[in-house]
Amino acid sequence: MQKYILRRILIGIPVFFAITVIIFGLIEIAPGDITDYFIRPELNMTDEAKDEIRIRFGLDQPVTVRYGNWLLNVLRGDLGYRYTNGQPVGATIIQRLSATTLLAGTALAIGATIGVALGVFTALRQYSAWDFLLTGASFLGISIPSFVAGIIILFIFSINLGWFPAGGMRPVDREPTLLTTIHHLVLPALVLSLAPIANFMRYTRFSMLEVIRADYVRTARGQGLRDRRITWRHSFPNALLPVITLLGLSLPSLVVGAVFTETIFSWPGMGTLYLEAVNGRDVPLLMGMNLVIALVVLGANLLTDLAYGLADPRIRYD
Amino acid sequence: MQLVKKFLVLALIVVLALPMMVGMAQDGASGTLIGAFDIGPGGAPGVIPYMDSAGRTWLSKIWSPLVSWNADISALEPQLATSWSSNDDNTVWTFNLREGVLWHDGEPFTAEDVVFSLNLAINPDAATNFPGFSQLSRDSVKEVRAVDEMTVEFDLNSPNPRLPYNLILMWILPQHALADLNPADYQTSDWFFTEAIGTGPFMHEEFQRDQFWAVVANPTYWRGAPKLERLINRYFADETSAILALEAGEIHFSYASGDVALGFEGNADYQLFSGPSGVTNYMIFNERDPRFADIRVRQAFLYAIDRQAITETVLNGTAQVVPCIGAFPTMYPPAEDLNDYAYNPDMARQLLAESGADFSQPVEVVTYYDSQFHSDALAAMQAFLADVGVTITPIKQDVPTYNSYFYTGDGWTISYRGVGAGLANFPFPFYEVGGQPTTDGAPLDGTSYPELLDMIAQARVEADPAAYAGLIADICRFQNENATEGYMWTAIRFGVASSKLQDFYWFPGPGGGPYEDHAELWSVAG
Numbered sequence: 001m002q003k004y005i006l007r008r009i010l011i012g013i014p015v016f017f018a019i020t021v022i023i024f025g026l027i028e029i030a031p032g033d034i035t036d037y038f039i040r041p042e043l044n045m046t047d048e049a050k051d052e053i054r055i056r057f058g059l060d061q062p063v064t065v066r067y068g069n070w071l072l073n074v075l076r077g078d079l080g081y082r083y084t085n086g087q088p089v090g091a092t093i094i095q096r097l098s099a100t101t102l103l104a105g106t107a108l109a110i111g112a113t114i115g116v117a118l119g120v121f122t123a124l125r126q127y128s129a130w131d132f133l134l135t136g137a138s139f140l141g142i143s144i145p146s147f148v149a150g151i152i153i154l155f156i157f158s159i160n161l162g163w164f165p166a167g168g169m170r171p172v173d174r175e176p177t178l179l180t181t182i183h184h185l186v187l188p189a190l191v192l193s194l195a196p197i198a199n200f201m202r203y204t205r206f207s208m209l210e211v212i213r214a215d216y217v218r219t220a221r222g223q224g225l226r227d228r229r230i231t232w233r234h235s236f237p238n239a240l241l242p243v244i245t246l247l248g249l250s251l252p253s254l255v256v257g258a259v260f261t262e263t264i265f266s267w268p269g270m271g272t273l274y275l276e277a278v279n280g281r282d283v284p285l286l287m288g289m290n291l292v293i294a295l296v297v298l299g300a301n302l303l304t305d306l307a308y309g310l311a312d313p314r315i316r317y318d
Numbered sequence: 319m320q321l322v323k324k325f326l327v328l329a330l331i332v333v334l335a336l337p338m339m340v341g342m343a344q345d346g347a348s349g350t351l352i353g354a355f356d357i358g359p360g361g362a363p364g365v366i367p368y369m370d371s372a373g374r375t376w377l378s379k380i381w382s383p384l385v386s387w388n389a390d391i392s393a394l395e396p397q398l399a400t401s402w403s404s405n406d407d408n409t410v411w412t413f414n415l416r417e418g419v420l421w422h423d424g425e426p427f428t429a430e431d432v433v434f435s436l437n438l439a440i441n442p443d444a445a446t447n448f449p450g451f452s453q454l455s456r457d458s459v460k461e462v463r464a465v466d467e468m469t470v471e472f473d474l475n476s477p478n479p480r481l482p483y484n485l486i487l488m489w490i491l492p493q494h495a496l497a498d499l500n501p502a503d504y505q506t507s508d509w510f511f512t513e514a515i516g517t518g519p520f521m522h523e524e525f526q527r528d529q530f531w532a533v534v535a536n537p538t539y540w541r542g543a544p545k546l547e548r549l550i551n552r553y554f555a556d557e558t559s560a561i562l563a564l565e566a567g568e569i570h571f572s573y574a575s576g577d578v579a580l581g582f583e584g585n586a587d588y589q590l591f592s593g594p595s596g597v598t599n600y601m602i603f604n605e606r607d608p609r610f611a612d613i614r615v616r617q618a619f620l621y622a623i624d625r626q627a628i629t630e631t632v633l634n635g636t637a638q639v640v641p642c643i644g645a646f647p648t649m650y651p652p653a654e655d656l657n658d659y660a661y662n663p664d665m666a667r668q669l670l671a672e673s674g675a676d677f678s679q680p681v682e683v684v685t686y687y688d689s690q691f692h693s694d695a696l697a698a699m700q701a702f703l704a705d706v707g708v709t710i711t712p713i714k715q716d717v718p719t720y721n722s723y724f725y726t727g728d729g730w731t732i733s734y735r736g737v738g739a740g741l742a743n744f745p746f747p748f749y750e751v752g753g754q755p756t757t758d759g760a761p762l763d764g765t766s767y768p769e770l771l772d773m774i775a776q777a778r779v780e781a782d783p784a785a786y787a788g789l790i791a792d793i794c795r796f797q798n799e800n801a802t803e804g805y806m807w808t809a810i811r812f813g814v815a816s817s818k819l820q821d822f823y824w825f826p827g828p829g830g831g832p833y834e835d836h837a838e839l840w841s842v843a844g
Binding site for chain 1: 350352364365366369442445449450505506526527528529530532548550552553554555556558559562563565566567568715716717718719720721722723725
């Protein structure tokens with residue numbers, strides 16, 4: 001197992017390096033740079049001022065030099081400063097990452113819990129009214145854009161009922177507490193969990209339907225075991241493999257953030273930060289964020305593979 | 319399964335009980351005003367002085383300049399300076415400063431603070447955006463000196479009859495607090511978000527990046543202590559979120575685009591603020607394309623588009639047609655001197671036919687605008703031009719992409735854009751067709767009009783206000799007659815506030831002003 005982990009990490013290093021080169025290259029060939037961001041089309045900026053900005057950010061140097069400098073600083077643990085407001089990239093990412101992890105993590109937890117439960121529920125009642133109803137609802141959950149769901153939910157629960165705040169992560173007129181944080185978290189997490197609930201439900205239902213028709217389940221039933229024991233002891237663990245895959249694939253979204261949900265709910269997370277970085281051609285921030293995202297994707301893939309081994313004793317890595 | 323059921327029921331109960339446990343007291347405190355002051359064209363969340371291409375409505379709550387705009391940005395308003403005068407050739411300007419002004423930490427404001435602020439703003443090591451915005455730099459300013467404690471002199475390298483206008487964006491910063499700041503660290507300093515000492519009506523309390531900025535009343539403000547206890551600027555990623563928060567009663571104010579604002583009209587729970595954006599929207603024709611070097615083609619575009627109908631119906635009356643690049647009627651000559659280019663598709667077809675220009679292929683119109691206002695306007699323009707046989711294809715680009723092409727003068731034929739065009743920010747390079755140089759020094763749209771450039775050169779140094787206004791009108795007349803560009807309209811911009819607010823004032827000044835809004839008088843009815 002340790003050898004396997006070490007091998008995967010070593011393979012990840014060149015992959016990681018290649019990702020940074022590709023992203024730096026893509027940013028380089030994209031039209032516009034930070035100078036173009038600073039020019040307000042409705043105002044003006046002299047050529048001298050534009051040149052000063054280019055020199056300030058080292059954009060007068062060749063791309064290889066700029067990439068080399070960035071990489072050297074990263075190896076020293078310094079992600080640099082944002083072009084657009086001079087704030088340290090590392091601290092900015094940590095702050096935004098914690099907000100996104102809270103939101104996306106909650107949504108994923110809700111999605112996995114409710115989705116898996118509903119998946120088992122519908123699989124055990126195939127072709128029943130509940131099955132049709134929930135399967136139909138899952139299509140809605142997958143299809144409805146989060147900005148539409150967000151506005152509808154805000155309109156009902158915030159504007160009409162006044163139960164939940166219309167956005168933000170904390171009250172602005174007093175110190176935040178655990179309760180106020182949960183209060184602000186409910187609506188965006190609910191919106192963000194709609195798609196995961198539907199996805200987990202569909203994967204679990206499909207997987208459970210396959211398992212409960214397997215010979216060993218029929219044998220267990222023939223031996224007179226109780227339904228509850230057959231479902232939870234023999235069927236459910238074996239139906240979990242596809243769910244683990246889905247869970248692993250969902251982990252990077254904890255870092256990438258959910259642009260539309262964060263925007264509608266003014267949640268200061270990674271999704272909106274990424275948009276800011278792209279719109280501002282904020283290279284240090286873009287590179288820093290992509291670096292974190294790449295690490296999480298690589299890590300999530302590794303964790304998923306390891307989780308297979310835990311869930312299925314037949315899988316061995318040594 | 320039973321366990322899951324129990325857990326879900328419990329979770330549901332907790333969630334539904336949360337509103338009662340937490341309370342929804344965000345706008346409950348009558349002494350606290352919460353606004354989305356950085357939504358819309360005048361906003362820039364978390365911006366600092368001298369880097370502020372926008373966001374000045376908020377900055378003016380903490381810091382003050384020597385002079386600002388007045389309430390409707392039609393004239394200057396004294397702030398930390400009480401009066402000013404220049405020598406005969408406008409190369410030396412003297413500003414008399416307001417007595418008795420205190421910084422938020424109790425230190426007295428003096429002329430040394432003004433000297434320190436300008437030197438910092440134009441210091442190349444600080445690399446601020448101030449020289450770009452104000453046209454003031456180490457090349458144009460010979461020296462700024464304190465004559466005495468309450469008098470400061472600006473010694474310029476060349477005549478500038480409108481220096482006070484250039485100083486509107488020069489926020490005065492406290493020398494005693496920032497003297498040790500290395501100019502090279504100016505933009506990365508935390509000072510602006512942790513201490514932020516100013517002379518404005520409110521004092522810094524708490525800044526949470528990307529969430530809010532809270533300030534409290536400055537009891538020593540020179541106009542008198544504010545009535546509000548606290549003022550909070552809440553950050554929203556977009557207008558929809560801010561409007562939803564306004565409707566939910568969580569905030570008291572937000573910018574609103576025209577179509578949204580009109581939905582609040584007549585609603586007693588809200589008060590509407592509106593004013594000219596000061597931004598003229600127009601099609602800039604790239605005359606490197608020989609078709610647009612022909613005046614008949616440019617005029618045909620103006621005759622083909624029913625600008626009046628678009629502003630009245632498509633834009634719901636939230637824009638006014640302009641005859642030239644000026645955004646305000648005070649910049650226009652008498653109406654009888656102007657061609658109104660009233661909608662006349664037959665005339666447009668005739669002019670196009672006479673010019674012989676080939677419009678069998680679509681023409682791309684690039685823009686950086688992504689609002690519904692401009693999408694609707696472009697769609698209407700597209701329909702009107704199609705009627706006279708010209709197909710245009712609007713292309714939306716983000717601002718950096720747009721700028722990277724636009725300022726080279728190549729790669730575009732028509733650009734639909736806007737420019738801040740007020741009386742006082744003249745002479746602005748965009749007034750000069752072709753006067754704005756491209757990155758290689760050529761005229762931006764491929765041509766220039768010597769007669770127009772001559773008028774602009776005169777206006778640049780004209781000190782007499784009446785003669786200056788006359789030159790501005792002459793420039794407008796020339797632009798209108800020659801259809802130098804496809805001048806369209808200037809938008810009206812809106813703010814929506816809760817009717818709980820008393821003596822509140824907001825104006826859509828470009829970049830947020832700064833303008834005089836008497837924030838010390840604002841209050842919230844209980």
